[in-house]
Amino acid sequence: MSDLLLVVFDLVLLVGLLGVAWRCLASTDLFRAVVLFITFGLLLALAWVRLEAPDIALAEAAIGAGITGALLLVTLERLRSIAVERRRGRPDEPPDPAGADALLHALHDPPPPRRTFVPALTFALVVGGLMVTALWHQPDAVGLEPVVDEHMGVSGVDHPITAVLLNFRAYDTFLELAIVLIALLGAWSLGRYDRLPARPAPGPILPGTLRLLVPVAIVTGVYILWAGSHAPGGAFQAGAILGAAGILLVLARPRDLPMAPSTPLRLGLAAGVGLFLAIGIIGLFIGPGLLGYPPEWAYPLIIVIEVAATLSIALTLVALFIAGRPAGDDH
Amino acid sequence: MSETPAAMLPLAISGLVALSLALAILATIWPRQAHRIGGYGAVLMAAAVVALSALFLAAGPEPENAATRVALGGWEAPLGVMLHLDGLSMTLLVLTSVVGMATSLYSLGYVHDPIERRQFWPLWLWLWAGLNMLLLSGDAFNLYISLEVVSLSAVALVAFTGTAAAVSGAMRYLLINILGSLSFLMGVVLLFGEHGVLDLVLLEARTEIGPTERMAAVLMTAGLMLKAALFPLHVWLAPAHGSAPAPVSAVLSGLVVTGSFYLILRLWMGPFAPLATPAFGILVGLLGVAALIWGSAQALRSGRLKSIVAYSTVAQFGYLLIAFPLMLVDSEAWKVVVFFAVVHALAKASVFLAAGTLQHAAGHDRIAEMGGILRARGRTVFALGLAGVSLMGLPFTGGFIAKYLLLEAGLATILAGSLIGVLWVIAIAGGGLLAAGYVLRMVAPAFHRGPRDAGEAVSPWMDWVPLGLAVVAAAAGFAGTLTLHTLTLTPGAP
The missing domain is CATH 1.10.287 (Helix Hairpins)
Incomplete structure (x- = not known):
């Protein structure tokens, strides 16, 4: 049933x-x-x-x-x-x-009028049909699960996805963090932050709600980050939740946005990639290779990287929401 | 040192990746020092690549096992990501470091506004790091992410001056890039679903011709053709490359499109090799x-200096497509193609840098009104002409050697009994004539009588770097033997 x-x-x-x-x-x-x-x-x-x-x-x-x-x-x-x-x-x-x-x-x-409708539909149907044909012929591949399971013991964490993301394929994750950062650099290169003139001052309800919501979001974010080592969760999800809390705070104070001074802000934004690479280079000399950890140090190092990455992702997302580089960045 | 070059090679490869990433991160954290980090870093990076190539050649391995593979984090494929260095990637790494260093030195003069400088350098160093990682990656998914690093920083660089033309060119470039990346990713997903591995060498061993491989090959190649602006997916190129700042145009036309082309070549020489049939080649x-005809025609019609150069990229990339059928007949031809791509990248970057100097001096790039500037700026016009001569393929330049070798491959095709070879030979020879047409359009006003007008002052970097790079492009012919030797150190290469 x-x-x-x-x-x-x-x-x-x-x-x-x-x-x-x-x-x-x-x-x-x-x-x-x-x-x-x-x-x-x-x-x-x-x-x-x-x-x-x-x-x-x-x-x-x-x-x-x-x-x-x-x-x-x-x-x-x-x-x-x-x-x-x-x-x-x-x-x-x-x-x-x-x-x-x-x-x-x-x-x-x-x-x-939609002149492109028929060509677009034909294109979608042809590509979709070919995709379905290709997928139809695919075997039930096991992928890499058995290989990952075999190596879980030396990965330093208990959750296979985290093991893949932060140990086995740490290079990919490092580059994904870099991409988020590059997106922000691109947005900042286009211009300085300017306040939205049309936005009215928020009423009493928004700040009141935030007083309840933001602490909950922070606790949830930290929990999701911590849970990543043994259950679904991790830096990207935690960073997004903390970033959302930050966005709410920005929305509640549109008039007097506190702008962090340039260098600490940039240090925070680049902390994820910076620490990741620094630990990776140490791994090149005393560990198994670039972006590798000595097995007994794997767990603490992964936690350090995840905390830094969470902070950087949250900051980057808030900065993307504000759009435009802070005025302090140009002095 | 008791260690052999072959044993030091893996450390050197990891070191190059780490160095290029560290420079980008440092420039991101301290944008005020970014131009210094970039300037010294460029020299450091070029030195590192020279050292790496010396090690690579000294290691002198047998062609069969020439690829040096480094397991990142100590995790071998299929579990981890492998870096992969062979003759093909080594050649293009050297190209990247030469063009990258020239562009960096040029940018020291070109990007002088302190605020623009802080935006430019971090993005450029990320782009350079992305290119290095793209050339060193041996893993299908990692290639996708490296491509994204390259594309995203390239898009931001096109837009960074913030003018309306630049932003709309960048927007178009972004959409094209996303479409290309998604198409590539879809192909990667199909291959992973079928074979359960992402490593290119493992994939190559497991590939058999089935619907999945065909579909994946179509999707990945189409995505990369879109990014490489290969005909007929080229329409975005001229607005994006033409409206970008000069050093950015040089890198886009010289390195970024070449990077996508490298990936097409790598895939079709590796996992997709069994799919290449003569009909497909034709x-x-x-x-x-x-592409050759259309690109040249547009370049001959255009009235703006930089868009002539941009359209000539479309035309010149036609040669790379013509080389595909040649490769199927003559198994040595792919090396010629790579050599051609290298020489083209050097010459094209130099032409774009020279055009940037002239545009800066004149304040615009309308050819009809640039006569005075062209007459007064002999050094830059000489650089433009010298690189242009290499694009045309006149004797003693790198372009000549490349075209000569291409023609030789074309003639071999005819001798092998393929009639269509005649068309390839005519196109290769005729393309040089068309190139002569648009190169002469750019430099001809310099030889007319009329007033001289040096225009705005330019920094010494902008004056000398294009010339230096043009000399390198012209002299690349002398490095032909070395390049072809390096390329034979590619596994699977005949």
């Missing part, structure tokens, strides 16, 4: 995923599209749970739905405020077809 | 001919 229920649940989930994805793509209202995108992320997290991949589910919910959604929403808000400002500047001129006014129109007006 | 070759 419960099997049947699960099948029904899976089917509903699948239909829901496809439906929400379609509605999101077809939406003519950007705000609605963003909300649908966040919904899609949450449904996708459920799908990962059903595929028995709780680590990915956590990451998808926290980063895919939560942080990305927040970034998209703040981008929309910025677009609106830019467009309003432009329009106020010169009310008589006709709108620039490629300018911010056109973007504002795109927020609500129906898009131009 | 199709790719025809695309190459189209």
